[in-house]
Amino acid sequence: MSNENQNGDPGGLADEWAAALGEQVGDAAGDVADIMADMAAQDAELAGAAAVELDELQDESAPVSNDPKLDVILDIPVTMTMEVGQTEIPIRNLLKLNQGSVVELDRVAGEPLDVRVNGTLIAHGEVVVVNDRYGIRLTDVISPQERIKRLK
Numbered sequence: 001m002s003n004e005n006q007n008g009d010p011g012g013l014a015d016e017w018a019a020a021l022g023e024q025v026g027d028a029a030g031d032v033a034d035i036m037a038d039m040a041a042q043d044a045e046l047a048g049a050a051a052v053e054l055d056e057l058q059d060e061s062a063p064v065s066n067d068p069k070l071d072v073i074l075d076i077p078v079t080m081t082m083e084v085g086q087t088e089i090p091i092r093n094l095l096k097l098n099q100g101s102v103v104e105l106d107r108v109a110g111e112p113l114d115v116r117v118n119g120t121l122i123a124h125g126e127v128v129v130v131n132d133r134y135g136i137r138l139t140d141v142i143s144p145q146e147r148i149k150r151l152k
Contacts, residue, residue, distance in 0.1 A: 085105030
């Protein structure tokens with residue numbers, strides 16, 4: 001018998017992936033328990049917290065509504081994306097992907113996501129769930145000066 005599995009995968013790469021996924025599932029059970037315990041502790045803390053009224057955020061450095069030149073562009077839509085990670089794979093492996101396939105990304109679990117507007121990195125953040133919908137909490141916003149440096 002040759003060293004290829006049923007999918008024509010030389011060297012049993014699929015078996016290696018299956019073993020790695022099995023290890024992750026075992027590790028994930030402990031991780032989920034830890035996360036649930038942390039969430040329960042946070043809920044207990046929040047239950048005793050008093051409600052605080054916050055003022056509406058205003059950017060005092062750039063008056064938005066008083067500049068008629070800026071008003072022209074304020075309603076232009078932009079595309080905002082959250083990037084979990086990326087990877088490079090050969091087309092051969094891309095064509096083998098099917099339902100249930102796992103693609104390894106270049107990020108470590110727990111690492112902040114990239115927030116991009118029209119492809120330009122503007123912030124980093126973490127995933128949150130708000131009213132049964134995914135959202136992102138910004139943890140680090142890239143300064144306008146740094147964004148301009150990255151464009152060059």
